[in-house]
Amino acid sequence: MKAVLIFLLAGVLFVQPNGSLRCYTCNTQFNIDNCKTAVICKEQARACKTDVINTVGFLNIISKECVSSCNMYYKDFFLGKRNISCCSTDLCNAGGISAFRPNCTQMVMVVFISFACIILGSVL
Numbered sequence: 853m854k855a856v857l858i859f860l861l862a863g864v865l866f867v868q869p870n871g872s873l874r875c876y877t878c879n880t881q882f883n884i885d886n887c888k889t890a891v892i893c894k895e896q897a898r899a900c901k902t903d904v905i906n907t908v909g910f911l912n913i914i915s916k917e918c919v920s921s922c923n924m925y926y927k928d929f930f931l932g933k934r935n936i937s938c939c940s941t942d943l944c945n946a947g948g949i950s951a952f953r954p955n956c957t958q959m960v961m962v963v964f965i966s967f968a969c970i971i972l973g974s975v976l
Contacts, residue, residue: 893918
């Protein structure tokens with residue numbers, strides 16, 4: 853009987869109200885370490901969303917939130933990328949930057965633009 857009561861008490865203590873989803877949240881952060889705040893989402897939230905904007909491997913802008921609906925999105929721009937990912941389990945949006953690696957064309961363009969700026973700077 854004591855074992856049953858302990859089991860029921862543990863269940864009550866560790867179960868979230870209404871089965872609410874938990875997500876990491878942050879707004880416009882430059883470091884993934886600043887996106888470790890876990891929140892219990894409002895009842896209407898059905899997904900955890902991560903939005904990462906990467907500019908040629910130098911700057912990452914990260915935002916995470918609870919959302920009622922989420923559409924995954926990926927766009928590869930000339931000098932960067934944007935990736936919106938969605939997931940629906942507790943604290944599933946822990947990651948964010950690992951998918952972003954600058955491609956060869958982008959790195960060549962950065963080197964070219966850097967040299968052009970140096971040459972133009974010395975001419976002017």
